[in-house]
Amino acid sequence: MYISDLALNDFRSYREVVVSCQPGITTFVGENGQGKTNLVEAIGYLATFSSHRVNADASLVRQGANAAVVRAKVMHGESPTTVEIEILAGRANRARINRGNAKPADLLGIVRTVVFAPEDLELIKGDPSVRRRFLDDVMIQLRPRMAQIKADYAKVTKQRAALLKTMWKTQRRGGIIDHATIDIFDGQLARLGAHIIAERARIVTELRPYVEQYYREVSGGKGVARIDYIANIDERTGWELPSATQLETDDTGQLLADITAHETQLQDVALTEERLREALGQWREQEIERGVNLVGPHRDDLAISLGTLPAKGFASHGESWSYALALRLASWRVLRDDVSGNWADDGEPILILDDVFAELDARRRQRLADIVRQGKQVFVTAAVGDDLPVELDGQKFSVHEGQVTPLDEAVDETIDEPVPSPVTSGMHDDLRGAR
Incomplete structure (x- = not known):
């Protein structure tokens, strides 16, 4: 299982963003406050309807908006499933599966994630x-x-x-x-x-x-x-x-x-x-x-x-x-x-490591990198790319002021929005229609 496309509307700091992903390791690099954690937070929300950062859903809706939408195309083998959750501040969420209305509970199990973040020290302390x-x-x-x-x-x-x-x-x-x-x-x-x-x-x-x-x-x-x-x-x-x-x-x-x-x-x-x-x-x-x-x-x-x-x-x-x-x-x-479960044959969870490597010494970084490389899809966020072991090779995106750009397209501090592919353009259109 992996996510091939992720689209957000009015989620946290994002008015609208679409990211195309691949199996393997995907890294979001950006200074604190630029929005990189918001991306992986949205992925985690699809799995459990909860955030690893806040308890109240109202915090996930962009200031000034009435609702936030998280939408993803999930691949199980060769079979795509499009899931969408609309987070309504103060009201029950709404959900869609393959563009059809569904109960939010019906989404549970389609996306599986495991999120590790600095807050997880609280598991021990x-x-x-x-x-x-x-x-x-x-x-x-x-x-x-x-x-x-x-x-x-x-x-x-x-x-x-x-x-x-x-x-x-x-x-x-x-x-x-x-x-x-x-x-x-x-x-x-x-x-x-x-x-x-x-x-x-x-x-x-x-x-x-x-x-x-x-x-x-x-x-x-x-x-x-x-x-x-x-x-x-x-x-x-x-x-x-x-x-x-x-x-x-x-x-x-x-x-x-x-x-x-x-x-x-x-x-x-x-x-x-x-x-x-x-x-x-x-x-x-x-x-x-x-x-x-x-x-x-x-x-x-x-x-x-x-x-x-x-x-x-x-x-x-x-x-x-x-x-x-x-x-x-x-x-x-x-x-x-x-x-x-429905996806037992291809239900490996997505592994998310949110600002983790900067907190580890060199030996633990290397040992963790060796383990997570085994994952089918891994999302990593980092403030500084140098914090990451070289073994974590794969897709790399720069996140700056709410813009997400493949790292090889980023030039200095200027981040140009990439031209959407036909697939992601369609996701933009669907989200606009859903709102």
């Missing part, structure tokens, strides 16, 4: 929400139906939290609490939450060997990286991951086997739903008293360890970079190896 989002982005690309389950779960938790606050006020006034309604919400939370936990646990199982492999390759063999899924339901029912002391002094092999066995149990949707129902019953009084949802996958985390110590707080800056890269490369490999 940041809050659990960052790591949950990492797992969920992989989950939605592997199982597009999970996008709706996740949205439904978010709605249930919001409504349930409001109900808990109402119950607390009623209880405080000495009124009688009706538990029938909260029972209904408990059932919905347990049913939807069990699917999310099961899918996340399965993804962690698939990611684990690749995280270890890629950390070893990127870091040069310094330390053993391991990830484990921490389910909030375990905390609420008394099951805990072994501590660093246990891993140093006890039978490590048996402890790791127990972790893996427990992770397998979490993948049993029926069993996990039952455990969630029980935990919700046990913690109901505390939830009413605090007015918040204390049980469920919205409080889960991904344990990231280096040797027997947690990476957060113990890993050096270079080790943290290597670990964040290993997580993204592992997700790329899991998506690449996936044998399910």
